[in-house]
Amino acid sequence: MSLAVGVPAVRAQSSGPDFWSIQLSGGMFAPIEANGASPSAGVRYCKHYGGNLQVGMLSGWTVKSTRLAVPASGSQSLESQVELAQVNAHLVPVMGFMQVDFTDKLFVVPFVGIGAGYEWLVLVAKDHRTGLESKSNYANVAWETYAGVGLRLTSRVRLNSELFYNGGSLKRNILDPSGQTWIEVVHMNGVGARVGLDMIFE
Amino acid sequence: MFRFVRGSATPRHGVRYLLSLLSCFSIAGGVFAATRADAAPSDWLSVELLQVGTDSTGTVQVPRPATTLTPPAPTILAPPAPKPKANYLHLQGGLFVPIDVNAPSPTLGIRLGRRVTGHMRAGLLVDWTFERKNLEQPVNSLPGLQPFRVLARADGQLIPAMLFIEVNLTEKRFLVPFGGVAAGYEWLLLRANDYRTGEFAKATYANFAWQGWGGLGMRLDKGLRVDAELFYNGGSLERDVTDTLGQTWTEAVRVNGVGARVGVDISY
Numbered sequence: 088m089s090l091a092v093g094v095p096a097v098r099a100q101s102s103g104p105d106f107w108s109i110q111l112s113g114g115m116f117a118p119i120e121a122n123g124a125s126p127s128a129g130v131r132y133c134k135h136y137g138g139n140l141q142v143g144m145l146s147g148w149t150v151k152s153t154r155l156a157v158p159a160s161g162s163q164s165l166e167s168q169v170e171l172a173q174v175n176a177h178l179v180p181v182m183g184f185m186q187v188d189f190t191d192k193l194f195v196v197p198f199v200g201i202g203a204g205y206e207w208l209v210l211v212a213k214d215h216r217t218g219l220e221s222k223s224n225y226a227n228v229a230w231e232t233y234a235g236v237g238l239r240l241t242s243r244v245r246l247n248s249e250l251f252y253n254g255g256s257l258k259r260n261i262l263d264p265s266g267q268t269w270i271e272v273v274h275m276n277g278v279g280a281r282v283g284l285d286m287i288f289e
Numbered sequence: 290m291f292r293f294v295r296g297s298a299t300p301r302h303g304v305r306y307l308l309s310l311l312s313c314f315s316i317a318g319g320v321f322a323a324t325r326a327d328a329a330p331s332d333w334l335s336v337e338l339l340q341v342g343t344d345s346t347g348t349v350q351v352p353r354p355a356t357t358l359t360p361p362a363p364t365i366l367a368p369p370a371p372k373p374k375a376n377y378l379h380l381q382g383g384l385f386v387p388i389d390v391n392a393p394s395p396t397l398g399i400r401l402g403r404r405v406t407g408h409m410r411a412g413l414l415v416d417w418t419f420e421r422k423n424l425e426q427p428v429n430s431l432p433g434l435q436p437f438r439v440l441a442r443a444d445g446q447l448i449p450a451m452l453f454i455e456v457n458l459t460e461k462r463f464l465v466p467f468g469g470v471a472a473g474y475e476w477l478l479l480r481a482n483d484y485r486t487g488e489f490a491k492a493t494y495a496n497f498a499w500q501g502w503g504g505l506g507m508r509l510d511k512g513l514r515v516d517a518e519l520f521y522n523g524g525s526l527e528r529d530v531t532d533t534l535g536q537t538w539t540e541a542v543r544v545n546g547v548g549a550r551v552g553v554d555i556s557y
Binding site: 118120121139140151152153154172185187190199201208210212214223225230254256258267272274275 | 380395421433434435436439442507509512513553
């Protein structure tokens with residue numbers, strides 16, 4: 088199969104100690120406690136230890152925009168709505184990760200990975216009914232795991248498609264009017280899918 | 290080529306048969322020496338037996354090696370077998386479900402081991418299982434990601450530290466079935482906060498405990514294996530408490546349960 092697609096060297100040139108790679112990916116992420124999926128983009132930068140093990144850092148950016156709207160009164164069109172509130176969420180993880188490729192010889196490369204680190208969430212809410220606008224920052228330790236399949240396009244470029252799970256309960260401390268401190272949390276557990284280009288360089 | 294010294298008398302049939310047999314052995318010995326790395330050096334076959342001759346009376350003689358007749362075959366030494374790496378680091382993560390608690394909890398662990406025999410390794414394992422329960426209420430009614438206010442929180446951390454023995458059923462195949470047992474001590478740290486009343490409680494339970502596991506590993510490289518395993522943790526962790534009357538009681542938390550975890554096994 089590798090000959091058919093013209094892969095010059097099927098075995099990845101990643102068995103040496105000085106190979107690094109970067110993956111640029113895009114996909115969707117769907118938190119369990121929020122309806123709908125959101126677009127996300129990510130990057131993984133890592134060093135190769137042997138032909139099967141990679142260790143590095145990952146980051147990403149997920150944007151979720153949600154509106155509360157009602158149909159406009161007197162309108163005959165379903166598309167005409169009045170927006171009552173809007174919430175925009177930005178999720179940014181920064182984690183260390185470890186990935187295992189199950190083969191470094193074949194054209195199709197199954198792989199799994201796990202990451203752990205910190206995650207930040209920025210919630211920007213506008214309630215047009217009350218005129219209130221708020222911006223809240225949540226952060227906490229979080230983790231991620233993923234599994235997928237890569238197609239080795241050349242000896243240095245791979246196309247990866249993967250499913251991933253993000254787990255985290257991001258928090259912030261708030262003071263109520265009586266001076267008591269409370270913890271607010273936003274659960275960011277959810278699943279997603281993404282496709283990325285993995286490029287090896289020395 | 291092979292050359293026999295012929296005496297004045299023709300050898301008898303049995304002697305000729307014996308010579309042929311020895312020649313076959315010598316050729317076979319040379320072939321095996323070249324193809325089997327673990328075979329013993331066959332110099333004695335290739336040199337001495339090829340110079341077997343007969344004297345005038347027809348008796349078989351095995352003279353000393355005569356370098357003038359047949360040069361000694363080059364000695365083919367088997368390359369030294371690579372010394373197996375003796376130490377192992379196993380990093381793992383998964384889920385653990387105590388039987389008395391209906392919720393899976395994430396678990397992380399490490400096993401540091403050393404090869405004892407060909408298939409057996411022994412060492413120390415440490416795990417960390419974390420479970421958190423919140424009592425929450427929604428903050429607002431806005432759509433999308435919903436913040437929750439935490440009214441009360443309970444955290445449990447289970448930490449075993451054990452000695453283990455693990456057996457790999459093969460050291461050569463790509464798939465490596467394995468199993469292990471461990472015994473040692475286990476701690477359970479419980480913390481509870483009620484933010485509404487400001488109450489805080491903390492308790493530590495400990496006792497002897499054990500673990501057993503079995504799984505399948507995929508050998509990706511000489512020093513790298515990916516393992517998937519099921520495990521059982523058994524233990525009844527205790528603490529002593531004194532009631533208001535001064536009587537001492539024993540409180541126990543059973544942490545028997547099953548779990549699944551995947552890990553990376555690195556030898557060094």
